[in-house]
Amino acid sequence: MPAKFGRRAILATGMAALAYAGAASSQTMPVSIGHDLQLLVSAVPAKGGRTLEVSSPSFAKGGDIPLASTQYGENRFPGLAWTAGPKGTRSYVVVVQGMLGQDGAAEAGTSIHLVLYNLPAGITSLPAGMTQLPQGAAYGPNVHGPAAAYAGPHTHDASRHAYHAQVFALDTTLGNAASTNFDALKKAMAGHVLASGDLVGFASKPASTAASTPIKIETGLLTGAAGRDPGVAVYKGIPYAAPPVGPLRWKAPAAPLAWDGVRKADAFGAACPQPGGEMARGMTQSEDCLTLNVWTGAAPASGEKRPVYVWIYGGGFIGGTGASPEFDGEGLAKKGVVVVTFNYRVGVLGFLATPELSRESGHxxxxxxxxxxxxxxxQWVQRNIAAFGGDPSKVTIGGQSAGAGSVGFLSMSPLAKGLFRAGIAESHARYPRDTELRYLSVSWRPLATAEQAGEKYAAEHGAKSLADLRAMPWQKLIEGSATIDSGVETGSDGKPPLFRPVVDGWVIPQSYWDTYQSGTQNQVAYVAGNNKDETGAVPETAFAGLRASKVPPRAGMPQTSVTVAQFQASARRKFGPLADEFLKLYPAASDEEAALQNNASARDNSRISTWLWGTLWRKGNGLPLHTYFWTHAQPGPSHDTRGAFHGSEIPYAFNSLDAVNLPWTAEDRRIAETMSSYWANIIKTGDPNGAGPNGTDLPEWPAYSTQIPQVMELGDRFAPIPVASPEKIDFWKRFYATQKAW
Structure with a gap:
């Protein structure tokens, strides 16, 4: 349980933290409204010293208040929550005060940034971004005047100053005088405080950023923009290849074009053409889309050599963009990593194969x-990342879903050899005989099959030649491209997307099975994992809704079995002669039991499949290998319906919570700090273990073992867990042995 502080200890906490932050100049307290010599928790102590626990979804106790919650940023209220007051509580008062002194000295005084009074006794939280008060509550005076809304920190120097978010439980309500006069507020509260609490955060004046200093890359000079934290510079929309238009459509990327003057790299580039706008996040679409984005905390011309993380988005190879807020690189950049995201061609423009294209290729x-x-x-990163303070010899690639599949394919491609030293595959790596692999976007196609499908697609769009296809507007070309490949037998209704990678003998020389059996994958460290609520598993809170739903499953996706009839029919279709044994291992006599066993079997399958994949990977690669199983559900509307869904780990791994609009809690922030510290360590050393938040050691993440079937749980807990029971591992092994290797 968090320690409870008296009024002297509260001031001492501020003093100690400020002393730790280093020497600083004191700000002089103006003699005006919005300032007071004392912290309110010292001026009006609680009866008997009773305390409330106060937290914020935007910053941890003793942490930095986000720039967005200061007047240098968006002046966005950070949100607060507190434990309920004792019996007799009639209202709450919330006051935010900043310490003007360098050491919290009382004589330096305080600035007042928020006064809220007469909050109803039933209210114990205020949301981040609050613009409307709960009914009955009123504003008091702050630095912006009487009865003023939230005024974020506005420190006048670069030192870290303490800001105290204080909450008071009162046995009364206050009169209107409290709206204009802080002294009147204190007098009205005196003797009526049943309990109080204090959350301390820190803020400082933003330093000037490196983003406005032009840097030189191979194609010219460019400037960027400051991140939410001005210590991070962001460079957006940098071309890494020529626009793949006209005769360059369906060609290997050509060299990027140079420019004159200084390019302002402060806006994301267009998304590559894709059907629908959901995965493009509503962005403009254009074939001129081969751009990338860089986040760095390194100073220009500093000669720093920071490790680099290159992120590849998912989206079933049919959609996506490197500009998605979940991929915001600022959190990792603050941990010493240079982060790169980029756009790549998807769908028919990225994965069309035809005999004519194959003949033209030269390969x-x-x-x-x-x-x-x-x-x-x-390759662009190898040539240019040093200009951003990155080390081209320390590149890690990562991705989720189709992006994780790309990590897997690049690890198998001789064309990518030497371009990266580690890979992180979030929801991809599966045993090649696992039937679940077949309906995923990473279920590669043989070249001949892909060419036949491409010829058929061209004919359906009225094209008789490659010249016709290249002359066709992309808007017409992508019509109908979000379709499935119905010819792949998966043992379920799940089918892969039509346009996906090809084992072509050039970019991807061999299948998964043949690559791993021959040990010819690139020598890179690797991390691979899965999520609790994906590949057919859902949270228990979603069962009733799925049973009541009349909407059919999305085309190509496996159906989640939430009734006995569904569960048994699915088992017999998938397992054939092994179905009875499966149903004994996962018995279900009711719809509720069937839904629970659907989840259990789907999760066992994921963990066992990835563990067995590791046995193959290990044949040709002895570098660090770690696996994980993500279990935490994001807050907000998806919590009960989707749980720890496919991709839900991404903002935690990036520590990009501030870029994603969800009601994050203090627990979410703790998880994100831990998760992103593991990721930063992987990027720096190839091993997730080491220092975590505040310099403490992270929970030990055991390396993968072919002899010990275990996996590291990440999310709700951080500890190793068994892959599955021995009898279930044995069953899945025997089932996989009956299936074709992919």
């Missing part, structure tokens, strides 16, 4: 233009 290959974009982006 008798076609269909992997999106993967060639990945390689071109990594």
């Amino acid at each position: 008798a290959a076609s269909g992997n233009y999106g993967l060639m974009d990945d390689i071109a982006a990594l």
